[in-house]
Amino acid sequence: MKKFLFILLFFVLILAGTGLVGYAYYNSVGEKPLNTNEEIIEVNVEPNDNFSRVLTRLDNEGLLRNLLLTRVYFRFNPIETALKPGTFKINAQGSLHEIIQELNEGEDIYEVTVAIPEGFTIERMGEAFEEKGLFSKEAFIQAVKNYIVPSWLENTDERHYVLEGYLAPATYKFRKGQTPSFVVDTMYKAFVNRMYAVLKETGEDLPTSEWNELITIASMIEREAASVEEMPRVASVIYNRLSKGDKLQLDATVVYALGLNAKDKVTLEDLKVESPYNTYYVRALPIGPIASPGAAAIKAAINPEITEYLYYVLDPSIRQHFFTSDYNEFLQKKREFQGN
Structure with a gap:
């Protein structure tokens, strides 16, 4: 009987020991599930992966x-x-929970964040993508030119780019290796979604046939206004001058007509450029948008402030425009602000 009890105890101890070893191994797997001597490894997560x-x-x-x-x-x-x-x-030496946390919170190492501010032109967008190393400016512009534009967008050879104004400014996340055509399509669709959101918010029912005029005005507001707060007032000047049949004479349109990104001061010679974008040359709206407007500029174009203002000039001391309906007062303020 004693011999039997000894044998039984022996097997119990073996089973207990095996259990303890197994439990220890089980815990060690949780504390270090990966089988590698590397400190850092790359883990790929596919779309819809669990x-x-x-x-x-x-x-x-x-x-x-x-x-x-x-x-x-x-x-x-x-x-x-x-x-x-x-x-x-x-961290390849981390615990299972640490690995999951890193996957939950980590940044895709092949993801590139590109900020496209309001008022950027297609040329400047191309430069931004090139600066981030996604692709060259030339590749982006070629994708813009090759994009199949919607039927409501008038495709004319006189435009610099038919899609100018219709690629939404925003902060985008793209993966390295993404094609320029995919990026252009993403930005155009973002514009359409934003446009419908703005129309819904403002209660407007604007057919696509009227989008070009609205976005052209919004793009000028975007480039001319010194702040978001000024935008409805700048819009009022544009509409007031159009209703009177006056030339808009906006420097931002000259800068775009000359193919520039920015210019501190437009010269008298610049104003003479014979371009359908130059509002010193044409007595109408430019042939198309001169930049990509943001939602605030689009809203201002839809709901301009009601004023009699026809002129404005920048007061550099406060970075705001002075507005007036009197041409002589405009000239006086212009001399004052420009130190003439």
Whole structure:
């Protein structure tokens, strides 16, 4: 009997020891699930991936110590996953929870953030994408030229770019290797969505056949106004001058006609450029937008301030425009502000 009890105790101890070893191994998998000596590795998350698929992919690449135990550990030690597509760098010596947290909060190493401010032209957008290393300015401009424009947008050879004004300014996230045509399409669709959102907000029902005139006016407001607060007032000057049949005579249109991004001072010689964009030359709106307006400028074009103002001149001391309906007062303020 004593011999039997000894043998039984022996097997119990063996089973207990095996259990303890197994439990220790189970915990070690949770504390260090990856099978690599590397400190940092890249983990790719595909669109619509869940964490189980990511684990399977790591196991297929020989990077997991034990797929089954990793899944069991995750099942009994849950942590919220908020995976997003991309390629992420993670600590290969970290715990399962640390790896999940890095995937949840990490930045895609191939993702590039590009800020396109309101008032940018297509030329300047191309420069921004080139500066970020996505593709060259020339490739972007070629994609703009090749884009199949909607039927409501009048395609005329006199325009610098038919899509000028119709690529939404915003902060975009694109992946390295993304094609310029995809970027142009994304930006155009963002413009359309923003346009419908603005129309809904303002209660306007504006057909697409009238979008070109509105965006042309909004683009001038964007480039001329010193602040968002000024935009409805600048809009009133534009509409007042148009209703009187006067030339708009806006320097921003001259700058665009000359193919410049910016210019501190427009010369008298510049004003003579014979361009359908130059509002010192044409007695009408420019042939098309001169930049990409933001939502505030579009709203100002829809709802201008009601004034009798016909002129404005920048007061550089406060970076605001002085508005007037009197031409002599305009000239007086112009001399005052410009030190003449």
